[in-house]
Amino acid sequence: MNINTVVTAPYADQCPGTSGLRKKTQTFITQANYLENYIQSCLCVVDVDKHQPIIIGGDGRYYNDIAIQQTIRIALGNGFTDIRVCQRGLLSTPACSHLIRHCQATLGFVFSASHNPGGENGDVGIKLNVANGGPAPVSLTDEIYAYSQQISHYVIADTADIDLMDCQYYRFGEARVAVIDGVGDYVKLMQSLFDFALIRDYLTSNRLQFDAMHAITGPYAKAIFVDCLGVDANDILNATPLPDFAGQHPDPSPTTAKTLYNTAMSPDCPFSLLAASDGDGDRNMIVGHKLFVNPSDSLAVIAANHTAIKQFQSLPFVGVARSLPTSRAVDVVANALGIDCYETPTGWKFFGNLLDANRINLCGEESFGTSGHHIREKDGIWAVLCWLSILATQKQSVSAVMQSHWARFGRHYYARYDFEGLSVQAGEQILADLTQKDTKSLQFNQQDCTELGHFSYTDPTNQSHISHQGYQVKFGESARFVVRLSGTGTVGATLRLYLEVFDSDFMQQPDVVVAPLAQHALAFIDLARYHHTTQPTAIVC
Secondary structure (H helix, E strand, O other), X not given: OOEEEEEOOOOOOOOOEOOEEEEEHHHHHHOOOHHHHHHHHHHHHOOOOXXXXXXXXXXXXXXXXXXXHHHHHHHHHOOOOEEEEEEEEEOOHHHHHHHHHHHOOOEEEEEOOOOXXXXXXXXXXXXXXXXXXXXXXXXXXXXXXXXXXXXXXEEEEOOOOOOOXXXXXXXXXXXXXXXXXXXXXXXXXXHHHOOHHHHHHHHOOOOEEEEOOOOOHHHHHHHHHHHHOOOOHHHEEOOOXXXXXXXXXXXXXXXXXXHHHHHHXXXXXOOOEEEEEOOOOOEEEEEEOOEEEOHHHHHHHHHHOHHHOHHHHOOOOOEEEEEOOOOOHHHHHHHHHOOEEEEEOOOHHHHHHHHHOOOOOEEEXXXXXXXXXXXXXXXXXXXXXXHHHHHHHHOOOHHHHHHHHHXXXXXXXXXXXXXXXXXXXXXXXXXXXXXHOOOOOOEEOOEEOOEEEEOOEEOOOOOOEEOOOOEEEEEOOOEEEEEEEOOOOOOOEEEEEEEEEEEOOOOOOHHHHHHHHHHHHHHHHOHHHOOOOOOOOEEEO
């Protein structure tokens, strides 16, 4: 096996965001060594035993085949001797987290841009996961970026492409590349976490519809829902992963999973539960007949009903965590249960430290992400199995479960307004200018502002500190709004406005309840000064 040294030069834009490095597909295709520079930077910075396993896979999007083969070659060139690549290159983000932990691997590469579109004109991402199975921490991604700004060469093995269709081994001197099953171990994990007999019995008289959105969860959904739980294969929609996701946006929301959502809202919907996942399998959408379950509410319901879930029956249920923009619905549940509740910045890496320290069992984000202590990523199919467990135990509809929950805890009406297409400079200026606003008369529903400012977080496990993670305005426990920039896009900036109003009357329409708060928030931000429109490009509520 020959090892070649290739001279290269830095790219200034290789700073990773919330979930790794994400760029337009054409950036990787047209800019020489763009992929190779970043992979080499990662492998030079990580301090790991090169004889321990590394995991490689992706969500099947366009360019993944090239990225995976090049990463194998660069890993071989850098002296890694135990490289494990998933069959057909297909690996969901939660399954990668599990494989790292299960195989005691030192790191894993997931080639995905999550819920972003795919195809030649879509997006590509490179996500690095570390030995606990979670995303690389900020300290490590900062080092990777710093290295990428001074890189002068990369090393790569001169080998042919690996055949990824069948599980087998390849030898390259002392090194071994193994093509492994990326689905089987994850299925076994789910079988250990849930009472499949209980769920299977429930599904004999109740139907599930699941939309894999032509993304990574198709093979996992077939193996779990169809083969293990007896769901009709015709009720698993869009189960074949495609490089361009059939031209669709693989984001599980009422807007993008429109067929499934419209079925749920129809008068004669035949399904008890409808769900969807995203490009890399870490997000989830839960829908009942004529009821969309807000992800913040979903987190709270899972916490309140954790005893229905086998995973949480074996260990003390000690705590929960949510990201700053996620509604405070789970806080109320935690208070009732007498357990800790942590508020963190957006990004699963912050939950990982709390999970590793056994401070929490459950965590979630408003952006359709939920998971438990079994891995260090959010997990879409796992969340669906949680809901199936709750429904099977309570023997109620999704609507009945939600109404019972709101009757007990009250309802946190919630919405997220997205403003896409801002320049990065405008987005940053909005957040910078918020500190200069006049707040003397800031009120909502006759409630004075009780707290405002940029959110900072000190990790209780290691005392690391991070600041400016979003701007929050509170009106006691009755309402609040949060303003932050999204870290998952590839072009320009997306400003997100999160709105939350608490009310014991739980039968109102969310968009109607939050609309007055949205007016207050937009007036406070004065968005028209920075952007051509004050109309959101997307609303989730």
